[in-house]
Amino acid sequence: MKISHSYSYRFFARWVLSAYQNAVWVILLALSMTAMSVVYIADNLGVNTDTTDMLSTDVPFRANHERYKESFPQFEDAMVLVLDAPTPEQVHGAAKRLAIRLQEDTGNFHETYYLGGDAFFEQNGLLYKSIPELERVSDHLAAAQPLIAKIAGNPTLDTFVSVLTDAVNELRTGRELTLEPVFSGVSATLNARMTGIPRILSWQALLGGEVQKETYQEFVFTRPRLDYTQLFAAEQPIAAIRSAAHEVGFTADAAEKMRITGEAALAFDELNSAMHGAQDAGLLALAMVTIVLLFGLRSAGAAVVIVLSLIVGLLLTAAFATVAVGHLNLISIAFAVLYIGLGVDYAIHFLLRLQEIRLSTPAAADSLHKVGGEMGQSLLICAVTTAIGFYAFMPTDYRGVAELGLISGTGMIISLLVTLTLVPALQRFLPISVKKSPTSVKSINRILYLPRHSRKLIIVVTIAAVVASIIALPRIKFDYNLLNLNNPHAESVQTFQELLKNAEESPWHITLIAMNREETEKIANRLANLPEVTKVVSILDLVPNDQIQKKILIEEMATIIGPLSFAEVTSGNQARHSVEKQREALEKLNVALVQFVKEKPGHSAEKPARALSTSLTDLLARLYKSKSGDGSQNEQLLHAVNHDLLSLLPDSIKRLQQALEAQIITLETLPASLSSQWHSPDGAYRLAVYPTENINDNDALKRFVRAVQQVAPSATGAPVISLEAGEAVVDAFIYAFSLALLGVVLALLILFRDITSTVLTLTPLLLAALFTGAGTVLLNVPFNFANIIALPLLLGIGIDSSMHLVHRNRNTGVVYESLLHTSTARAILYSVLTTLAGFGNLISSPHQGTASMGLLLTIGVTMTLICVFVILPVLLQSPDKNKRTESSVA
C-alpha cells in the first residue's frame, strides 16, 4: 500500500511535513493573522439583535408587517409597564406620575403614554360606560352624597365616624339607607391596619358601588430607544424606567408595584438569560472539554495544541464573517457553537492518529508525513462534505440561517487548514506524548466492542426502532411560542403570561389596516362575528354609542351630587388634640352598631354592621391597651386610620367632578394623541383583533390567526408573525436540509467514487436523524426557534463520524473488531464527547430555548453515537469481508 500512494496522499503528506519543518514561520503567520483578525473584528463586526430582520422582507407576512409599520411605527418594540396598587386612585396617580416622568426622558424613550391618565379620558371616560352602568353609578352617588357632603366640610376621622353614627341611628329608625358598602369598606380598611398590612380605602370603588378588589392594574406604554449595536439593546431604557419608578414612589415598601414587560423587555430578558446560561455552561464546558481531552489524549501538550487551534480557527472564522456578512444576528452567532463543536474534532482525529502512528514510527517527521497523507484525505472529505452541507443553507428565505450556512461552511474549511498547518507546526514545540495502549484505551475498546456478539439483535432492534420512529414522525412539533424559549422565572415573561390569560386585553393581538372608514367598519363587523375573536377595536370604537342619552345621564349625576368642595384640614393639630374625642366617637359608633344589629336582625346591612363592629372593637381594644403607656402611639394609630379612611376622598371627588364634564365625542374632536393610534397620517386605519382563547397555547394561536387571515389576509401582529415565522423557519430548514443532503450525497460520490461507501456513510446519518426526530416526540422536546440551530451541528457530527469510520474501513481495510480498536474510533468517540461536554451543559440554562438546544444536542449526539458505533460496524461487516478478499487477491 505504501508504494501506491495516491496523489492526494502525497500532497497532504508533504504539506503537513513542510508545516512541521517551517514551524516557526507557520506559527508566526498564524499568530499575526489571528492578531489582525482580532483588530479587524473589533472594528468592523456588528451584532444585530433585531430578530425580525432575520427573515427576508419578501415573505408575504413580513411585507404585511412592513406596510403596517410604515403607517404605525409607534407600536414597534414597545414596553408595557404593568402597575398594581390596592386602590384605583393610587394606581392611577402612580401611573400618571411615572408616565409624565418618562415622557420627559426623550433621550431614552421615543414616546410614553398612559391612556387612562389622558385628559381626554379623564373628562370623557363616563361616556364609554353603558347606560345601565351609568344609572347604577348615579344611584350609588345619590346614596353616598349625603355622607360625603357632611364629611366634606371637615374631613376628619371624628366627623366621619359621627356622620356614620348618625346614619346608623337613622337605620335604626327604619329609614332605608344603603350603607352596606361603607360598612364593609371601613371594616376591611380597619382590619388591614390592625394586621399591619395597611390598605387605603378606595372611595372610587365605594362610590362606584363595587367591593374593593385586591389589586387594581394600569398600563403605561413606552417605546424605548433601542440600540441594536449593543448586545443588550434595551438595557439603558430599562435602567431608566427602574430609576424613574423609584423616584416617583415605586419603592420596595410602597403599596404600588411596577413590573416591566412587552416585546422589548422580553427580548432583553431572553438575551440576558441566554447569555448568562451560556456563560455558566461555557465555563463548565471548558472544564469538561479539558478533562475529556486530557483523558483521551493523555497529553497536556496535545490538549493545549487543540485549544490553541480552536481559538485561532474561531477568530479567523469570525474575521471571515466580518468580511463576508459584516454583522452577526442571533442565529448566525451560532457559528461559534458549530465551530467549537466541529472544529476541535479535526485536531483530535489528527493527533490521535499521530499518537497511534508514532508507536510504530518514532521519528516525528516521518510520522507526521504519514499522518498528513492519511488524515489529510479523510479530513478533506469531512470538511468538504460538511461545508457543502452548510453552504446548502444559503438559498433559504431565512436570512439568519443563510448567513449561518455561509459562515459555518467556510469555518469548516478554515478548521481543516488550521488542523493541517498549525497543528503539525505546534508539534515542534508541544509534541504529543506517546503511550503504549494505556488502560483507559483498553477499557474504551472493551465498551466499543460490546455489541459484537449480538449482531442479529442489533439488526432486529434497529428495524423495530426505525418502524417506531416512522410512526412517531408525524407527531414532531414546532413550538413557535417565543415565550416558551424565554426564562420562565423572568419578570417580563411571568407578567406577560399573566396578561395573556385575560384574552380580551391580550397584549398579543392581531393588527391590520384598512384604507377608509367604510372598510374599517366592514372588516371589523366580519371579524367580530368569528368565534375565535372576542372583540375588534378601531377608531370607530372611540366614538361611544348613545352619547346624547349618556350625556343627559351624566348631567343628571352632576345635578344630583351638586357642588362638593373639601375644607382643608391640618392633620397635625387635629390629631394632637383629639385622641380622646376620636376614641369616644368610635365608641359611640360601635354602640350604635351593636344596637342596630340587636334591633334589626335579618336587615340587609346586618352582616356588614357586625363586621364593622368587630373591627371597631379590635381598634378600641388596641387604643385602651396602649392608653396606659405611651399616648403618642394612640395618636399615631388614629392618625394612620384617619389617613387610611379619608386620604383618597378629596381626590376621588375631584376626578369624579372632572368626569362629569364629559363632552360629546366625534371622530373630529378626538385628540391627536389618541386618534393617531388608530388613524395614521398616511390615511390608514388600524384595527386590533383580540382572541377568545389564551393564545399562549400554540393550537389556540393557530386557530385564531388562520380564522382572522381568512377574512383579512393582510393581518399582522405578534401572533401572525410568530406563527408565520415559525412555519417559514421550518420550511427554510426543510429546504436547507434537503439541499444539504443532496450536496453531501454528491460530495461523497465524488470523493469516494463508490456508491457503497456513500450509502454506508449516509445510513447512520439518516438513522440518527430519524431517531432524533422520534426522540423529540418521546421526550416532549418540540423543535423551536432556538434548538433548531442544533440541527446543522448534528448534521456535521453525523457526517464526520460515520465518514471517518467508513473511510478508515475502506482505506485500511480493518474489520469489525480492529476497526473499533483504531485511533479513528476513539477520535470519533472523543470528538462526540467533547461536543457533549461542550453543549450538554446548556440543559441547565435558565433560558428555555438554550436548554432545549442542549437537550436536543444530547439526544442527537447520543443517537449518532449509537448509529456510528453499534449499527455502522454491523453494516460494514459484510462488504468488509468482500473487500478483504479482493485486496488479498490483489
Add this chain to the structure above:
Amino acid sequence: MLAGRIVDMKVKQTIKLMQLILMGVLLWSVAMASAASDTAAKSPEQVVHHLQSSLIQAMRQGSQLSYQGRFDFLSPVITQSHNFDLIIKTILGATYWAQLTQEQQNLIMNTFRQLSVATYAGQFTHHEGEQFEIIEQRALPHDQILVRSQLVKSDGGIVNFDYVLQQSDGLQWRIVNILFDGVSDLAIKRREYRAILQRDGFTALVEMLKEKIALTRQNQ
C-alpha cells in the same frame, strides 16, 4: 305772516316731538313693568331672593293664614321658581322617565309639585326672626349657577341653603336642586324614590307621595 306760519309749524313740530317722547317713555315704562313681572329677566339671585322673601312673608303671616292659605300663597311662587319637570325627571332617572306615558309623567310631576309646596307650607309656619342672606352666586359646569345662602335663626344658628339653578325654556332661571348644609335634596329623594319604584312600582310611589301630602296637611 310767513314768520307766523313758521312759528306755528315749530309749535306743531314741538308738540309732535313731545308726543313721540311721551309715547316712547310710556312704551318703555310698560315694557319695563312687564319685564319686571317676567321671571325671564330675573337673575338667579333674584329668583332665590323672590322665593326666600315669599317664604319669610308666609312665615310672618303664618298665624293669620291657614295651612291652605300658605299653600295657596306659596304655590305659584314655588311653581315658578322650581323646574319641577327636570327635578322629578332627574330623581326618577331619565331612562325610567322616558318609559312613562304622558299621563304618568303629568301625574307624578303634579303630585311631586304639590308635595313640595305642601312641605314648604308645612314647615315655614311662623316667624321667629329668621333671615335669609344670600352669600354668593357662582357658575357651575353644565351651565348651572349656584346661589349660596344662609338661613340665620334667631338663636344665631345657621343652616346653609345652596340653590342650583338652570336656565330653562329660553331664559328663565329656575331651581333644580337645593343643598341643605351640602346635602343634596335630589340625592336623598333619588335614593328614596327609586328604591320604592324598584320594589313596588310606579303606582306605589304616587301613593306614597300623596300620603305624604296628606300627612303634612294633617300635622297642622
